Amino acid sequence: MSKVLIIEDDFSVGEMMSIYLNEEGYEVKKAETGRLAERYFHDFEPDVIVLDIMLPDANGMDLCTTFRNSSSTIPILMVSAKSEVSDKVRGLQTGADDYLGKPFSMRELAARIQALLRRSQAAAVPSSAPKPAKPEQAIQLDIAKRCLFVHEQAIETTFSEFEIMKLFWQNQGRVYSREELLNRVRGFDSYVTERAIDVHIANLRKKIESDPKEPKYIKTVWGVGYKFLMA
Structure with a gap:
């Protein structure tokens, strides 16, 4: 219960x-x-x-x-x-x-x-969960277990952060506008604003980037939105 x-x-x-x-x-x-x-x-x-x-x-x-x-x-x-x-x-x-x-x-x-x-x-991921399949990569995503790994360490994320990361991971290189991310993460009838997407992106950068102010993975495409690239 x-x-x-x-x-x-x-x-x-x-x-x-x-x-x-x-x-x-x-x-x-x-x-x-x-x-x-x-x-x-x-x-x-x-x-x-x-x-x-x-x-x-x-x-x-x-x-x-x-x-x-x-x-x-x-x-x-x-x-x-x-x-x-x-x-x-x-x-x-x-x-x-x-x-x-x-x-x-x-x-x-x-x-x-x-x-x-x-x-x-x-x-929820058990503490005994196996390491990502490709530990040589700095970032790994286990979609089935909903777990993000950075340098083989499991990183906790909120639901929305993981959904954004999953979308990026499955479509690397594709540019997403804030509106597209908003619709995919929360749905068309949500109260969440595009400003909230910026907050989620900032939080994700803090978790995966060595220097969030100079991101290597989650790139800003000025005037459009964001994209994810494996550095």
């Missing part, structure tokens, strides 16, 4: 989410403050977090950063009544994997959680 930590200060909204997800078969813990959320994060060890931005004793963005610093893989679904693009982009920048604007249906909430858990489980 997957465990969901709901962090929501509105009692009625949190209770409604908790009841619905319980009926869907999830084990749920509900926190109405940032302090309690941090305690449950360590004691409950959730498989996915539903995090509201507005809390009485904490900023949801800061709390997201705290969780992400402790775990780079646990899925975080940020929810908020704030619908400005800047808020959504900032949420992704702080480490959220998805952003759901209020009001939302319980069916959509459950579908988002299910998708995040499915991707998280697919991305």
Whole structure:
């Protein structure tokens, strides 16, 4: 049974989410403050977090950063009544994997959680996983196990980062516009903006490039977008 930590200060909204997800078969813990959320994060060890931005004793963005610093893989679904693009982009920048604007249906909430858990489980790689087939190459991608290797070391990525890397890997040399990357990674109906793609690219460069400011692999094609080349 997957465990969901709901962090929501509105009692009625949190209770409604908790009841619905319980009926869907999830084990749920509900926190109405940032302090309690941090305690449950360590004691409950959730498989996915539903995090509201507005809390009485904490900023949801800061709390997201705290969780992400402790775990780079646990899925975080940020929810908020704030619908400005800047808020959504900032949420992704702080480490959220998805952003759901209020009001939302319980069916959509459950579908988002299910998708995040499915991707998280697919991305899990056993510690005994074999080394990449071609260790002589600086970068390897094991698509089946959803694992990125840099100099034979497994590198943790977010779901979106891996999807972008997979697209690059399978189409080396092809130039992708931000819009194309956005559509392939999140879908045509997504709230994510092209600015978020730049954030994902910057994070990928930090993980695979020896000097992110002078990238050898993920190249910027000015005025168009990005391409990937094995150096």
